[in-house]
Amino acid sequence: MSIQHELEDFLDYLGTARRLSPHTLSAYRNDLSGFITFCEQQSLNSVDAADSAHIRYFIGQRRSASAAAVSIQRLLSALRSLYRFRMRHRDAKQNPAIGISAPKRPKRLPKTLDVDMIKQLLEFDGDDIIDIRDRAMMELFYSSGLRLAELATLNVGDLDLNDALVTVTGKGNKTRTLPIGRVAIAALREWLKIRDSLAADQALFLGQRGGRLGHRAIQQRIRYRAIQQGLPAHVHPHMLRHSFASHLLESSSDLRGVQELLGHANLSTTQVYTHLDFQHLAQVYDKAHPRATRKASNEQD
The missing domain is CATH 1.10.443.10 (Intergrase catalytic core)
Incomplete structure (x- = not known):
């Protein structure tokens, strides 16, 4: 299975077993597509070949590109979900996204009309x-x-x-x-x-x-x-x-x-x-x- 097919495999699971909405699936795809490209650039033939150092490097790239804190938090959440799926259903040995913290996002109160x-x-x-x-x-x-x-x-x-x-x-x-x-x-x-x-x-x-x-x-x-x-x-x-x-x-x-x-x-x-x-x-x-x-x-x- 190619690394791109690994992503499609995960998204198919979210859509069928988890029954997530098309909107949520699209958000997962957008977040994880960049990671798939990163893995290919690092000559990794599977997402399972990535370790914590790879994840930290990838997150560091996103922060250097001025990604918002909320975007990085969402990305890390998507990565953890991907690896949980790989460990439970595809015999992956580790979840390299565990323990990597995202920058804290500023607390913003929702805007209302009186x-x-x-x-x-x-x-x-x-x-x-x-x-x-x-x-x-x-x-x-x-x-x-x-x-x-x-x-x-x-x-x-x-x-x-x-x-x-x-x-x-x-x-x-x-x-x-x-x-x-x-x-x-x-x-x-x-x-x-x-x-x-x-x-x-x-x-x-x-x-x-x-x-x-x-x-x-x-x-x-x-x-x-x-x-x-x-x-x-x-x-x-x-x-x-x-x-x-x-x-x-x-x-x-x-x-x-x-x-x-x-x-x-x-x-x-x-x-x-x-x-x-x-x-x-x-x-x-x-x-x-x-x-x-x-x-x-x-x-x-």
């Missing part, structure tokens, strides 16, 4: 088909905290508007059922009245040609609506999800409940929103407490 900005974004004028579709799509994003991929793959049958529920398939092909708010239900009902006349496709949100609306098109529509409403051009679908989580946490302080709604496997992933919540409380404190802020000129030694 309640007033969400209101400004979602309450746009227009009653054309595209307006009705965009309104339903964006209301559902914010109402249920969906990921972009989750919304893009929704079918009409995934909605139960009588019980105000939507069933989505998230990461790892895990499904969860989420509540839909009153405003989103009204917007979806209006959209469903007209979408059936556009195509027989089961996709919930359709493009102008009658096919399923893709990821890029959804991103562009939200960006367009943000600019139309006088908001920053960098508004994106995940910002609606972040805003959903932050606003729920501000109101309820139920971290585990928000974790379930977001579909996070680990509570630590959800805990980032506690920092956002604290920022909000700190701003309230600064504005409301009589001794929260004092000008330096008023202070006495």
Whole structure:
């Protein structure tokens, strides 16, 4: 088996046995293709011939090329997965990527829109088909905290508007059922009245040609609506999800409940929103407490 075929063998395993999404498989391929090229340049006839020194050298090359810390972390994770597979299923003797640390990435809090900005974004004028579709799509994003991929793959049958529920398939092909708010239900009902006349496709949100609306098109529509409403051009679908989580946490302080709604496997992933919540409380404190802020000129030694 050639070294390129070893990569294809691993990707085939991820797609069939692990049932990873095409998007995730593409990310693995992109990350590992560079390593396969590196191995060929080092005259290694198999990935199993690489040792820890090779891995460190390869990672060093990526760092010298100014690869971001998050990219190197993801690359090392892909390499460890590759070698775990080789050891379990192809009789490899070692995992040379174990014990190699990646640079720490800077902690960045997710960007959100406050309640007033969400209101400004979602309450746009227009009653054309595209307006009705965009309104339903964006209301559902914010109402249920969906990921972009989750919304893009929704079918009409995934909605139960009588019980105000939507069933989505998230990461790892895990499904969860989420509540839909009153405003989103009204917007979806209006959209469903007209979408059936556009195509027989089961996709919930359709493009102008009658096919399923893709990821890029959804991103562009939200960006367009943000600019139309006088908001920053960098508004994106995940910002609606972040805003959903932050606003729920501000109101309820139920971290585990928000974790379930977001579909996070680990509570630590959800805990980032506690920092956002604290920022909000700190701003309230600064504005409301009589001794929260004092000008330096008023202070006495």
